[in-house]
Amino acid sequence: MRSALSLAPTITVSRVIKYLGSKRRLVGVIGEIAASVEQAATALDLFTGTTRVAQVFKGQGLFTTAFDQATYSEVFAKCYIETDATAISRSELEEALSYLSSLPPRAGYFTETFCLASRFVQPFNGARIDAIRDAIEADFTGTALYPVLLTSLLEAADRVDSTAGLQMAYLKSWAPRSFNPLQLRAPALLSGPGRACRGDAHELAGALGDFDIAYLDPPYNQHRYFTNYHLWETLVRWDAPEHYGVACKRTDSRDESTRSVFNSRSQMPSALRRVVEEVRARLLILSYNSEAWISREDLEKMCDRYEHVTTLAFDSKRYVGAQIGIFNPDGARVGEVSHLRNLEYVIVAGPEKEVRRATAGFRDARAELAMLSEPPR
Ligand SMILES: C[S@@+](CC[C@H](N)C(=O)[O-])C[C@H]1O[C@@H](n2cnc3c(N)ncnc32)[C@H](O)[C@@H]1O
Structure with a gap:
């Protein structure tokens, strides 16, 4: 028993x-x-x-x-x-991560929106996120590494954010972890197929x-979830959306298409x-x-x-x-x-x-x- x-x-x-x-x-x-x-x-x-x-x-x-x-x-x-995992070359993945990690910071939409207009991530990390995200799009679109590298970036950004876990708000003072340098790690991939x-x-x-x-x-x-994790939506879509409010939420948060019936008390059951x-x-x-x-x-x-x-x-x-x-x-x-x-x-x-x-x-x-x-x- x-x-x-x-x-x-x-x-x-x-x-x-x-x-x-x-x-x-x-x-x-x-x-x-x-x-x-x-x-x-x-x-x-x-x-x-x-x-x-x-x-x-x-x-x-x-x-x-x-x-x-x-x-x-x-x-x-x-x-x-x-x-x-067996279809991914470990050395190619490591090489890609070290190339992305070595890129010089280049402040863009992410830094302006989530580090200066709001304070979700420190600007020195934001400028690296901008540079890495641009490079993933330019150099890896359509490859098997694309979702793996993007996952690595999302998880790295999550480790240095300054929130209590939701992105409707950021902390008044920078979270201690936000002072750490962004670090890309290889996701722990699993062998076998899936969908x-x-x-x-x-x-x-x-x-x-x-x-x-x-x-x-x-x-x-x-x-x-669309508004609670709007930074991740934007980091994946990489579409530099118009935003509103203190938390710089995407304006399409107001669209019906981004809503879920499961968040409506009357419709959920x-x-x-x-x-x-x-x-x-x-x-x-x-x-x-x-x-x-x-x-x-x-x-x-x-x-x-x-x-x-x-x-x-x-x-x-x-x-x-x-x-x-x-x-x-x-x-x-x-x-x-x-x-x-x-x-x-x-x-x-x-x-x-x-x-x-x-x-x-x-x-x-x-x-x-x-x-x-x-x-x-
Ligand atoms: C309670 S969380 C699931 C957490 C998950 N089991 C985990 O361990 O990470 C609910 C999930 O439902 C998703 N969701 C909300 N509305 C949905 C819908 N209409 N169709 C599919 N997924 C939806 C959200 O994006 C969110 O990831």
């Missing part, structure tokens, strides 16, 4: 950017669930963001499709999921194919229901937050076309090892959890035998956790 406290992630994935809703803590749990599925060959990570979960699927040998609406996410997916796609999950979920495993991690609230209905998967894994817009019961109802549904709940304020319960339609009950407000739900739906196998280890931990969360008598 696995103890509740042994559920911390054991699978290592590449260090990725700071990202709202990134499954840094749950990635081990999702990986264990996926690993339990017998004879699985394909996986979908439908709201892939940093590709953290997709990397685990690919690392398990699954042919993985990583899908998201954001252009920077597509770049990560092309780098970590679509690129086969990167960009689009609106609400429109395309059903058109992506059949999967053994599908993981759904939609946004939890009204905070838009029906949008997610449609996606769950349309995704073609044998085993569905859905993560959601107890403080968000849809109740656990409604999430489970959305999955009722599957033979069996089980929900795991994790205390997201502590660490993922602190699992505090399992709820399922069989009526299994756990203790009161009133002192732990913010839970991450992981809903697993599919054939009964497979769901039971996927959640068995976590289920065994329940007694111990129920005791932990039981109010004193």
